[in-house]
Amino acid sequence: MARPLLSDHLWESIRFLLPPHPAHPKGGRPLLDDRKVLTGILFVLKTGIPWEDLPQEMGCGCGMTSWRRLRAWQKAGVWQEILGFLLEVLRFLKRLDFSRFLIDSSHVRAVGAGPQTGPSPVDRRKAGSKIHLLTDAQGTPVTARLTAGNRNDTEQTLPLIDQVPPIAGRVGRPRRRPDRLQGDRGYDDEHDRQELRRRHIEPILPKRRSPHGSGLGRFRWFIERTISWLKQFRRLRIRYDRDPTNYVGFLFLAMSLICYRVAFPGLC
Secondary structure, eight states, X not given: XXXXXXXXXXXXXXXXGSOOOOOOTTOOOOOOOHHHHHHHHHHHHHHOOOGGGOOGGGSSOXXXXXXXXXXXXXXXXXXXXXXXXXXXXXXXXXXXXXXXXXXXXXXXXXXXOOTTOEEOTTTTTOXXXXXXXXXXXXXXXXXXXXXXXXXXXXXXXXXXXXXXXXBOSSSSSOBOOOSEEEOOGGGOOHHHHHXXXXXXXXXXXXXXXXXXXXXXHHHHHHHHHHHHHHHTSHHHHEEOOSSHHHHHHHHHXXXXXXXXXXXXXXXX
């Protein structure tokens, strides 16, 4: 028997983070249950099918219902709240490693172009976007940003670091800063190094044209594995939405699912 897309444990863990529905004093059709809609969203995320092809026999409503709810929840910051909550759970379980954060990016083809797209330098200048990802030392996703495919990686180093939410879960003040930040030669920028040191973060960003053999690759493979995990969600492999709102929502939802698997491996 296939595993449920939305397990009881996961649903009970995040249901309180979903916003309540507004009252309709004049009546009308009742809104579809949030759990059913979220199941439909997960199905589209994992399979990559168009919204209108969402199977009606799943009981998740039509695809447009899931599309609207995904968009509304993204604008309300729900997916970011769920990710932040799961990061706090991971820190409580001592499964979030602040000894170093890893940074990397991945290109995604954008069908139909739209905002936050540009000529991809790795796909014959076809329209594309770039996912900028930040993880902990073990590859657990912490935050991400979406930009045009032709944007320089160094432009997103500091915005990613500053975008990390305060992560509680342990006694004391919530933590936002890692001890070190490690990236490849694409993040070579002296200004970024100075700003990271000012934030009390040790930069491990090799300079361009420096010799190989530093041994830093034994740490960086964690984030490369996480990018591979993200691409297993078929809706993230190609950006079909002209408006980036839904794609970013899918991205943070996928990151939340990865965090949930790390926190509760026996329940996935």
